[in-house]
Amino acid sequence: MSISYFKPEELIAVLESNIPLLDVRSSSEYKKGHIEGTISFPLFNDEERSEVGTIYKKINPEQALLRGLQIIGPKMHDMVVAAKKLAPSRKVGIYCWRGGKRSNSLAWLLDLAGFHVQLLSGGYKAFRQYANSLCSNPAMQFIILGGRTGSAKTAILSHLKDKGQQVIDLEALAHHKGSAFGWIGERDQKVNEQFENDIFFEVLKMDISKPIWIENESKNIGKNFIPESMWSKMKASIIIHIDIDFETRLDHLIKNYQLNNNDQLILSFNKIQKRIGPTDTKRALDYIHEHKYRDAAAIALKYYDSCYDYSFKLPKLVSPIVFNLKSKTNEDIADELIQFINSKEYEQRNN
Numbered sequence: 001m002s003i004s005y006f007k008p009e010e011l012i013a014v015l016e017s018n019i020p021l022l023d024v025r026s027s028s029e030y031k032k033g034h035i036e037g038t039i040s041f042p043l044f045n046d047e048e049r050s051e052v053g054t055i056y057k058k059i060n061p062e063q064a065l066l067r068g069l070q071i072i073g074p075k076m077h078d079m080v081v082a083a084k085k086l087a088p089s090r091k092v093g094i095y096c097w098r099g100g101k102r103s104n105s106l107a108w109l110l111d112l113a114g115f116h117v118q119l120l121s122g123g124y125k126a127f128r129q130y131a132n133s134l135c136s137n138p139a140m141q142f143i144i145l146g147g148r149t150g151s152a153k154t155a156i157l158s159h160l161k162d163k164g165q166q167v168i169d170l171e172a173l174a175h176h177k178g179s180a181f182g183w184i185g186e187r188d189q190k191v192n193e194q195f196e197n198d199i200f201f202e203v204l205k206m207d208i209s210k211p212i213w214i215e216n217e218s219k220n221i222g223k224n225f226i227p228e229s230m231w232s233k234m235k236a237s238i239i240i241h242i243d244i245d246f247e248t249r250l251d252h253l254i255k256n257y258q259l260n261n262n263d264q265l266i267l268s269f270n271k272i273q274k275r276i277g278p279t280d281t282k283r284a285l286d287y288i289h290e291h292k293y294r295d296a297a298a299i300a301l302k303y304y305d306s307c308y309d310y311s312f313k314l315p316k317l318v319s320p321i322v323f324n325l326k327s328k329t330n331e332d333i334a335d336e337l338i339q340f341i342n343s344k345e346y347e348q349r350n351n
Helices: 008-016 027-032 046-058 061-086 101-112 123-135 153-162 170-174 192-205 228-235 246-256 262-271 273-289 293-313 330-341 344-350
Strands: 002-006 021-023 091-095 116-120 142-146 166-168 212-215 238-243 321-324
Touching: 002 008, 002 101, 008 116, 008 123, 008 192, 027 046, 046 061, 061 101, 091 101, 091 123, 101 116, 116 123, 123 192, 123 228, 142 153, 142 228, 153 166, 153 212, 153 330, 166 192, 170 192, 170 212, 238 330, 238 344, 246 293, 262 273, 262 293, 273 293, 321 330, 330 344
Parallel strands: 002 116, 021 091, 091 116, 142 212, 142 238, 166 212, 238 321
Antiparallel strands: none
């Protein structure tokens, strides 16, 4: 019935309108990385895509087009039937790699079948380029929440979000808490391109005129790496360091880490044995075998404290702001942080 186009900056609005967004790239392309909330609806399988691509490169585009039509022809009926099930309202969005022949072909077919079709201009590639540019936009302002291991930064970020602040939880997106122990109790990490896409999708939801809170992280979180555009911006952003006492942080670690699998804990300690030394490694492993998890955790925490304190002393583009927040609840800390970013002191630091 009609074909229209939308830009990457309009993506969230399209998805929030409950229009199914179909990714017509091959299954392997989709698995490598896709836009959150979209549906895999491949025009070609991996072998067919490879064949058409080879013809395009080695013979000519016209022969590739004809071979593509030959492949798609027998599938057209089933594609329309499948699309009707996914979009009973007959409204659907479509994208491919660059908004080219694959997405336009399916758009033509579904338009012919009575659908209102919306195409993502520039396709998946344009989505990634636009989101990448947003991350480095001078108007975008990150506030980095720092603190030693066990400071409950993730819980504080959750309270900040509940209180109306913009938050991107990188560790939740990475399925990893960042340390050698960070994989315990988490799902398998995604391929890095998908991790980047999940970050980009969160960025698209944000109002870049307002600050965005992010936890202080290394460039890599487990096997996932923060996009360079965001990482560069983070290094030049304000850091608010929350100073929580050792015992409180130890309590938090014991409460929030799964301690019912000795093998996982032992494997994690072995990852850092060269750094903590053979004596402390043996002590930690003995504590684990004796189910003295707090004592084992204390050894790891002292090591991570020394790493953090060293990094804290290194020259930074922006000097950290230190908050001494002993004996306060995570919600109280969130309240104090919000009060601070609305203060004249913060305004002066940010200008």
